[in-house]
Amino acid sequence: MKKLLSLILAVLLLVLCLSACGSDNGPAPDDGEQANTEPADGGAEASGDVITIGILGPQTGAVAQYGIAVKNGAQLYFDQLNAAGGINGKQIKYVVYDEEGDATKAVTGYNSLVDQGAVAIVGDVTTQPCVAVVTASQEDNMPMITASATATTVTYDADSDTVYKNMFRSCFIDPFQGQTMAKFAKEVLNAETAAVLYDNGDTYSTGVYEYFVAECAELGIDVVAVESYASGAVDYSGQLTNIANANPDVLFLPIYYNDVALVATQAASAGVTATMLGVDGWASVLTVVTDPALVEGAYYCSGYSAEDTSELVVKFLADYADAYNGETPNMFSAQGYDAAWILCDAIAAAEESGAEYGSDAYKQAIIDAMAATDSDYVTGHVTYDEHNDPQKTAAIINIVDGAEAFWGSY
Amino acid sequence: MVFLQQLINGLQLGSIYALIALGYSMVYGIILLLNFAHGDIIMVGGYIVLLIIAAGISPAVAIAACIIGCIVLACVIEKVAYTPLRSAPRISLLITAIGVSFFLENVAQLLWGADPRVFPATRIIPATSYQIGRLTISLTTIVTLVVAIAAMVVLMLLVQKSKMGKAMRAVSEDMGAAQLMGINLNRIITFTFAVGACLAAIGAILYCCKYPQVKPTTGYILGIKAFVAAVLGGIGSIPGAVLGGIAIGLAEVAVNALGYSTWTDAVVFVILIIVLLVKPTGFMGASMNEKV
Numbered sequence: 060m061k062k063l064l065s066l067i068l069a070v071l072l073l074v075l076c077l078s079a080c081g082s083d084n085g086p087a088p089d090d091g092e093q094a095n096t097e098p099a100d101g102g103a104e105a106s107g108d109v110i111t112i113g114i115l116g117p118q119t120g121a122v123a124q125y126g127i128a129v130k131n132g133a134q135l136y137f138d139q140l141n142a143a144g145g146i147n148g149k150q151i152k153y154v155v156y157d158e159e160g161d162a163t164k165a166v167t168g169y170n171s172l173v174d175q176g177a178v179a180i181v182g183d184v185t186t187q188p189c190v191a192v193v194t195a196s197q198e199d200n201m202p203m204i205t206a207s208a209t210a211t212t213v214t215y216d217a218d219s220d221t222v223y224k225n226m227f228r229s230c231f232i233d234p235f236q237g238q239t240m241a242k243f244a245k246e247v248l249n250a251e252t253a254a255v256l257y258d259n260g261d262t263y264s265t266g267v268y269e270y271f272v273a274e275c276a277e278l279g280i281d282v283v284a285v286e287s288y289a290s291g292a293v294d295y296s297g298q299l300t301n302i303a304n305a306n307p308d309v310l311f312l313p314i315y316y317n318d319v320a321l322v323a324t325q326a327a328s329a330g331v332t333a334t335m336l337g338v339d340g341w342a343s344v345l346t347v348v349t350d351p352a353l354v355e356g357a358y359y360c361s362g363y364s365a366e367d368t369s370e371l372v373v374k375f376l377a378d379y380a381d382a383y384n385g386e387t388p389n390m391f392s393a394q395g396y397d398a399a400w401i402l403c404d405a406i407a408a409a410e411e412s413g414a415e416y417g418s419d420a421y422k423q424a425i426i427d428a429m430a431a432t433d434s435d436y437v438t439g440h441v442t443y444d445e446h447n448d449p450q451k452t453a454a455i456i457n458i459v460d461g462a463e464a465f466w467g468s469y
Numbered sequence: 470m471v472f473l474q475q476l477i478n479g480l481q482l483g484s485i486y487a488l489i490a491l492g493y494s495m496v497y498g499i500i501l502l503l504n505f506a507h508g509d510i511i512m513v514g515g516y517i518v519l520l521i522i523a524a525g526i527s528p529a530v531a532i533a534a535c536i537i538g539c540i541v542l543a544c545v546i547e548k549v550a551y552t553p554l555r556s557a558p559r560i561s562l563l564i565t566a567i568g569v570s571f572f573l574e575n576v577a578q579l580l581w582g583a584d585p586r587v588f589p590a591t592r593i594i595p596a597t598s599y600q601i602g603r604l605t606i607s608l609t610t611i612v613t614l615v616v617a618i619a620a621m622v623v624l625m626l627l628v629q630k631s632k633m634g635k636a637m638r639a640v641s642e643d644m645g646a647a648q649l650m651g652i653n654l655n656r657i658i659t660f661t662f663a664v665g666a667c668l669a670a671i672g673a674i675l676y677c678c679k680y681p682q683v684k685p686t687t688g689y690i691l692g693i694k695a696f697v698a699a700v701l702g703g704i705g706s707i708p709g710a711v712l713g714g715i716a717i718g719l720a721e722v723a724v725n726a727l728g729y730s731t732w733t734d735a736v737v738f739v740i741l742i743i744v745l746l747v748k749p750t751g752f753m754g755a756s757m758n759e760k761v
Contacts, residue, residue, distance in 0.1 A: 259731050288730045291690070293680040296478035297725030303605065304471045317585050317682065324681055327596055329474075330605030349681040350591045 109152040110145070110406060110416070112137070112399075113172030115165060115182030115192065118157035125391050126184045129206045130155060132395025133181045135382050140403055147410040151403070158183065162191035169195055178417050179203065179406060179425055181398050184391075186210040193223045200225050202405070202425040206398040207391055209233050209339075210262065214447040222446055225422075227429050229397040229438065230362050232448050233263055236338045237270030237313065239360055239453050243469055244309045245278045248334060248358075252283045254307035256298055256322060258314050260290030267313035267338055283307050293321055299329035307333045315340040316347055323353035334358070341456075342390060351461030358466065363393040363438040364454035366465030375437045390438075397436040405429040439468060470603045475726050476719070481610045481679065483718020484617035488672035489695035490702065490710040491624065492665030498641040498705035499661045501559055505566040506546055508692015509573035510666055514539045514673030515588060515683035516581055522589045532593070536670040543666030544659055552655070570689070577685035590681035593674065613675045620671050621711055624664070628707060637661060641705070690734075694721075697741045703754025712752050 114133055116126035137151045145151060154175050156168035165188035172180060179202040183189040189208035196203060204227040205213060211234065214226045244250040253275055258264040268285075275282050284305035286298035299322070302310060310326070310333040312319060319341055326335075337344070337359030348354055365376060365387050375396060379388040388396075408428035414421040433442045439451040457466040489511065496504045517538045521531035550569050554562050590596075590609070597608045628634035639647040640657045648654050676691065677683060694717060702713025717737060724733045744751055 286725075286728065286730070288725065289733055292730065292733060293682075294482055294721060295725070296482065297475055297722040298730065300471060300474045300478055301726055304474075320587070321680055321682060324590065324596070324679070328598060328605070328607030328609060328679075329478075330598060330600070347585070347587050347682070349587055349589060350596055353596070 108149055110149050111152045111154065111176045111178060112402070112406075113169075113175070113177035113180040113182065114153055114155045115158060115168050115172060115180055116155075116184035117160040117188075118155065120159040120161075122160040122185050125207055126157075126160070128389055128391035129181070129184050129395035129398070131383060132206065132379075132388060132392035132397075133399035135379060135392075136396045136399035136403065138382070139378065146403060146407045149410070158188055160185060160188065162188045165189075165192050166195045168192075169201075173199060173201065176417070177201075178422065179402055181206065181395070181402060183208065186213060189213050193226050196225060197223065200419065200422050200426070202227075202402070202422055202429065204228060204398045204402050204429065206230060206394040210266070211446070211448070224430075224447070225426050227401065227432075227443065227447050228449060229394045229401055229436070229441070230449075231451055231453060233266040234270035235448070236360055236453070237267040237272075238274045239469060240311060240336045240338065240358075241271050241274035241278060241280065243358065243360075243455065244275075244311075244336060245280055247469070248309060250280055250308035250334075252281045252305070252307040253309045253311055254284035254286070254302045254305055254333065255282065255311045255313070256286045256288070256295065256302065257312075258290050258318065259287035261314075263340065264313050268311075271311050271313065295322055295325050296329060299326050299331055302326075302333070303330045309334045309336050311336045313338045313340070316342065316344040319344050319354070320347040320349070323348055327353055339390065345458070345461070345463060351458070354458050355461065357458045359456050360453040360469070361456055362390045362454065364456055364465040365389075366456075366463070367454060367468075368465075371435060371437050393437050397438050397441070400436055401429060401432055401441065404432065404434070474604055475722055477604075477606060477610060478726075479719035479722035480715060481613050481718070482722060483715035484614055485672050485676050485679070485714075486695050486698045486718050487711045487714025488617055488620060488668045488675070489691065490698040490714040491621070491707060492669050492672075493696050493699040494702070494704055494707060494710040495637075495661050495665050497699070498707075499637065499658055500551070500555070500562075500644075502551065502562045502566060503696065503704075504662075504665075505563070505692065505696070506550075506569035506573060507665065507669060508688035508690075508695065509570050509577075510539050510543055510669045510688065511673040511676065511691060512577060512683065512685060512688035513542055513573065514670045515677045515687060516577065516586070518593075518674060518677065519586055519588050519683055522592055528589075528592045532674060535674060536667055539666040539670035539673070540663045543662045543669075547659055547662040552658075570692070574685045574689065581685070583685060585682040585684040588677040588681040588683050590678040594678050609675075609678050613679065616671060616675060620668060624668070624707065627664070633657070633660060694737055697737055700741060701744050701751050703751030706751070706753040709751055709753035 114130050116129050117123050118126050137153050141150050154172060156172055158165040158168040165183050169192045181204055183192050183205060184207050186208045189205050190212055193213060202225055206229050209230055209232050211232055214223050244253060255268050257268040272282055284302045286301055288295050310331060312322060312335055335357035337357060339361045341359040342361060344354060345351055405425045405428035409421050409424035412424045414424050430443050441449045441451050444450055452468040455466040455469045457464050492507045496502055514535045517535045518531045521534055522528055546569055550565050551562060554565055594609045594612050599606050628637060636652045636657050639652060698713035698717040699710050701716055702709030720736055721733050724736050
């Protein structure tokens with residue numbers, strides 16, 4: 060009997076081991092996505108006929124929608140570039156790695172992409188995995204660009220005052236939105252007083268709020284009420300009554316759209332009449348409010364607007380619709396496309412520099428070229444500051460007559 | 470003036486808590502069960518209203534369907550999950566209630582997804598506000614207060630004056646003796662669950678009109694807070710539940726208004742702990758003889 064038991068246990072252990080190994084192999088690169096117009100891959104890498112670029116981001120899991128949007132955008136650019144002859148006669152070979160939104164898996168994915176010969180990476184998508192990967196990438200000096208991680212920590216570690224020189228992004232950073240909206244309030248809306256309601260359990264919200272208030276002090280806007288709520292709370296009536304009582308010109312809400320819907324309803328009952336200002340977390344707010352009139356007249360900033368009529372955006376929208384069954388790209392797709400574009404511009408410069416493909420000098424050349432970026436992309440004109448953060452314009456969206464309208468770039 | 474406005478905010482939130490706390494208190498009064506699934510009935514009620522209105526049917530029908538749906542659900546839960554355990558230790562019932570709560574939340578997630586759905590609040594109560602001096606009162610607030618008070622008065626009359634209410638009080642005092650006097654225990658218990666669910670349905674509609682979003686976990690924290698309200702008021706006591714609900718609502722708004730919003734939930738649970746330590750019977754509860 061004992062023997063039988065130990066036998067069963069041994070078999071069980073073996074099965075567990077095997078299944079564990081199996082799941083380790085789970086998030087393997089999505090081979091299907093590697094297929095592109097270049098038939099000659101495989102051995103071609105060594106001879107330098109292809110340029111291998113990794114795309115690192117969640118394709119499954121809770122944040123998959125962002126990862127997929129970024130991947131679609133980047134993929135579209137690579138495919139277009141390949142169709143136009145690639146860079147310096149070389150085709151782009153891209154490898155997608157699904158990290159499921161997990162920081163540990165992202166590092167595994169990063170290593171896997173390095174092993175597969177990637178000379179640059181578009182990714183990661185969300186902040187935490189991105190920070191983990193950046194730390195791991197320091198040794199390789201791997202050129203990387205994220206399309207969507209907006210926290211300052213992605214390119215700069217404040218504790219050790221180090222800038223991660225190899226890391227760039229195509230999205231604007233959190234503080235930028237606070238500053239932009241404060242300037243917008245002052246210069247466009249002529250606001251003299253402002254109030255803020257933010258989510259005190261969310262780093263994005265508190266970060267943007269701090270920069271907004273700092274910028275207000277700079278511009279001479281009087282911040283008459285600062286209120287906050289705990290993440291997940293639904294009752295803000297107390298805070299909004301205080302805000303209504305302070306009677307500000309503008310109410311800044313650096314929060315996500317679901318919360319905006321709740322705030323808008325209660326702000327109306329509390330008698331808040333201030334113009335509401337929002338951030339990119341507001342995207343698709345009109346799908347969640349009970350009555351669009353509640354957010355009528357509000358402004359929020361976004362990385363990009365599909366309503367933008369600039370040539371680059373119109374072309375991008377048409378190309379994207381062609382490639383993905385008529386879909387309208389969201390901000391993440393646009394920034395994914397730009398990330399790929401900025402990166403490929405830099406790779407073109409590296410190719411010209413004559414450095415040997417894949418060498419340290421080659422990677423450094425890409426990084427130098429990215430840092431020197433100065434041109435127009437779909438989501439605006441991009442240059443980089445000393446923290447590798449893009450200096451770019453934001454798209455301001457205005458809610459007019461119950462619809463989102465592109466106000467302009469600001 | 471701000472103080473008065475905040476008082477109204479607190480009363481509105483508090484009256485919703487009170488309606489829900491009543492359901493906890495009544496069920497506890499009858500069969501000594503902390504019905505943790507009570508909060509999730511509210512969530513189901515919210516979904517019923519929003520789905521029916523989304524289907525293009527009139528809000529009046531949606532409200533009626535919500536009340537009936539919640540009552541049926543509560544009675545089914547009572548029959549399927551609680552009746553077989555009536556003679557089991559109270560702890561088994563409690564654990565079953567928690568299980569039912571998880572079950573409802575997960576089924577809701579399966580059916581309607583985890584994302585919050587928009588509740589068509591303005592279809593039920595228009596977004597109008599009235600200005601009285603510097604005081605702003607929305608129609609939602611007025612309706613909430615009026616409906617909540619009306620519901621509580623009707624409940625009082627039902628419990629104090631009707632035959633059913635008399636039987637309920639008898640069962641709550643001594644189940645065995647009540648049964649010997651010829652009271653149909655099953656009927657009374659089911660009736661209690663139905664009344665509790667009816668109040669929960671009203672609470673659900675009022676809650677969702679103020680906070681127009683429904684998600685599978687909507688009822689969870691709401692239920693827990695209403696439970697704290699019931700304990701604060703003295704669990705088992707009907708006027709206690711009302712007082713407790715209003716006290717919790719006022720406390721929450723006060724904490725938020727003073728700028729300590731990080732501590733809102735903490736304050737509610739600290740109140741629970743203090744009540745349990747200092748006066749476990751709450752404001753109006755009868756002294757408890759049994760050990761829990």
